[in-house]
Amino acid sequence: MRKKLLSNSSALKQVISSANVPHALTMRSFHVNLNNSDGANTTAAATTSTSSTTTAIPSACPYHQKQQASDVPPPKPFSEIPGPKGWPLIGNLPLLYKNSKNNIGPFFMDLLDTYGQTVKLDILGKKIILLSNPDDMEKLYKNEEKRTQSEGSRFYKMEKGVRLAPMEMRYEENWNDIRQIYNIAMKPDFHETVTLPHLSELNSEFVKRLMRYLEPGEGDKYRLTNAVDAISKYGFDAVMKVFLGVKMTDELTATFPFKIRDFVDQSVKSLDIIGKLMQNPPIYKYYKTPLYKQLEESYDKSFEYARYVMNRFKSNPSDKPRFYEFLMERSKDDPNPDAIVESVMISFLQAGIDITMRILCITAFRLAHHPEYQEKIYKELLDTFGEPTLEEAISENGLQVTKEQYKKLKFTKQFLDEVLRLNPFSYIVSAREMSKDLEIGGYIMPKDSLVMTVQQHPSLKDEYIPRALEFIPERWEKGSPYAPTNSFISAPFGVGARKCPGSRIATTEIHFAIINFVRHFKLSHANPEKFPDMSFDQALLYINLDKNALYFTPRDHLKDHCKSVQRK
Numbered sequence: 001m002r003k004k005l006l007s008n009s010s011a012l013k014q015v016i017s018s019a020n021v022p023h024a025l026t027m028r029s030f031h032v033n034l035n036n037s038d039g040a041n042t043t044a045a046a047t048t049s050t051s052s053t054t055t056a057i058p059s060a061c062p063y064h065q066k067q068q069a070s071d072v073p074p075p076k077p078f079s080e081i082p083g084p085k086g087w088p089l090i091g092n093l094p095l096l097y098k099n100s101k102n103n104i105g106p107f108f109m110d111l112l113d114t115y116g117q118t119v120k121l122d123i124l125g126k127k128i129i130l131l132s133n134p135d136d137m138e139k140l141y142k143n144e145e146k147r148t149q150s151e152g153s154r155f156y157k158m159e160k161g162v163r164l165a166p167m168e169m170r171y172e173e174n175w176n177d178i179r180q181i182y183n184i185a186m187k188p189d190f191h192e193t194v195t196l197p198h199l200s201e202l203n204s205e206f207v208k209r210l211m212r213y214l215e216p217g218e219g220d221k222y223r224l225t226n227a228v229d230a231i232s233k234y235g236f237d238a239v240m241k242v243f244l245g246v247k248m249t250d251e252l253t254a255t256f257p258f259k260i261r262d263f264v265d266q267s268v269k270s271l272d273i274i275g276k277l278m279q280n281p282p283i284y285k286y287y288k289t290p291l292y293k294q295l296e297e298s299y300d301k302s303f304e305y306a307r308y309v310m311n312r313f314k315s316n317p318s319d320k321p322r323f324y325e326f327l328m329e330r331s332k333d334d335p336n337p338d339a340i341v342e343s344v345m346i347s348f349l350q351a352g353i354d355i356t357m358r359i360l361c362i363t364a365f366r367l368a369h370h371p372e373y374q375e376k377i378y379k380e381l382l383d384t385f386g387e388p389t390l391e392e393a394i395s396e397n398g399l400q401v402t403k404e405q406y407k408k409l410k411f412t413k414q415f416l417d418e419v420l421r422l423n424p425f426s427y428i429v430s431a432r433e434m435s436k437d438l439e440i441g442g443y444i445m446p447k448d449s450l451v452m453t454v455q456q457h458p459s460l461k462d463e464y465i466p467r468a469l470e471f472i473p474e475r476w477e478k479g480s481p482y483a484p485t486n487s488f489i490s491a492p493f494g495v496g497a498r499k500c501p502g503s504r505i506a507t508t509e510i511h512f513a514i515i516n517f518v519r520h521f522k523l524s525h526a527n528p529e530k531f532p533d534m535s536f537d538q539a540l541l542y543i544n545l546d547k548n549a550l551y552f553t554p555r556d557h558l559k560d561h562c563k564s565v566q567r568k
């Protein structure tokens, strides 16, 4: 694909060079803004923004101000944004179709490499713009909150009379009111009093379950055989614990009228179908297509399961505060607070498992690939918690982590930040649908166009992040020479009003998993020479455990016990 585009070289060079212009334009419009403000501010800003000798005099002079302002070309229209040539009416549909069988990410990266930092596509008249410059992303996030709603799940919920989640509501609807309820999970107070103490109680359950899925291999190494059962259930357990205060032990799980594995599968499946429904015209609104019927079936089951757990655990089984009461309190003025709680619970359960578990698996491979960082984390954990013991791994709750101890885990957190930068679950993390025309990078993003931030593109460029292709967790340390030049380069949870409300729950879950991996095991993988390739055969990226063996070697305190564990 790239070769083909490149072969069109002379036209292409023009496109590429014009694509470099927009950011000069942004700087120029900055000066126009200065010139529009009062004289005193203009002079002060001009002298601080660039060298005082070159800019202070002209900007103070009304004649030069006028001349400078008229020099600035107006932003260019959508039609002038570089991009592949399309067909009449259908635009770039055939190209998109050809390149989007499974995962669209690599195709978008190629387009940005070929055409520059802003690229346009036209799909059946729908205007799509890809952004790679982090300054442009920042401007987009700061000025636009509209998101394309998830039509498939909206249609289902409206038919069944279920409350909509913010991602299913139209921009004109009151999405932000409901969103404020979701945001409780992001508050630092909630993290300290609810998330941290609850997730701390899952530590030994995580280690015990992991051991059951380890298959003895060469020497004292064990291979992880079933990541879905060993790891995905942890995602479900974490939401259940924070939300309902329930600890999902195997004994309790056995009393459920459905299999947790089925719930996890349904959540993964329905998210995938929602994505597919968004890519096609909404015929299901008139005739229930086979794909829509699959969503219906999968959602019916998820809702049935979620209602079951909510009814069963209406009163708090734990001695700690849980999310449920916070939600009831915030929704008490609503005629049906239960409906809100149900809707939030279902959204969190569905959104909270799949992505988190993909990232957790990638994190385990990163630990395996960098033994030096494993040891650095081990040392940080020793300093914070002391020596690990068998008792810690197999006791009822495992390691208890206080908020003071959690704060100390600087390197463990930097390690995850670097995993999320270099190995995200998707190359495109966020998109906005323009509610108005907006100038970004010298072009007009027209009303109703879809602007997508391809975060992974700048994230791999030395120009924005020194030694970008290397895995260097220390770059997240304040003052590091390898720090990114712009904080929008890596935004794995999105930004602003639409940011992932589960981000603190997700990061705490993964930090705890890192703690448990490293304190009790040494991780390695089959090919230490090369970090495993991501698989692109699904909408979200992941590492295939069948193709890439991941090994766990128990540390001394766990060796004998690990031998005696009954495997699944």
Ligand code: HEM
Residues within 6 Å of the ligand: 147, 165, 166, 167, 168, 179, 182, 239, 347, 348, 349, 351, 352, 353, 355, 356, 359, 425, 429, 430, 431, 492, 493, 494, 495, 498, 499, 500, 501, 502, 503, 505, 506, 507
């Ligand atoms: C590493 C794990 C995770 C990542 C990288 C992630 C990332 C994201 C992103 C990028 C968005 C969309 C943001 C936007 O549109 O700008 C999102 C939305 C969302 N996430 Fe997460 N997420 C993760 C885990 C979780 C967990 C554990 C939960 C629940 C406990 C959760 C709950 C949600 C919900 C409910 C939404 C939709 C919010 C809305 O409708 O406004 N996520 N997530």
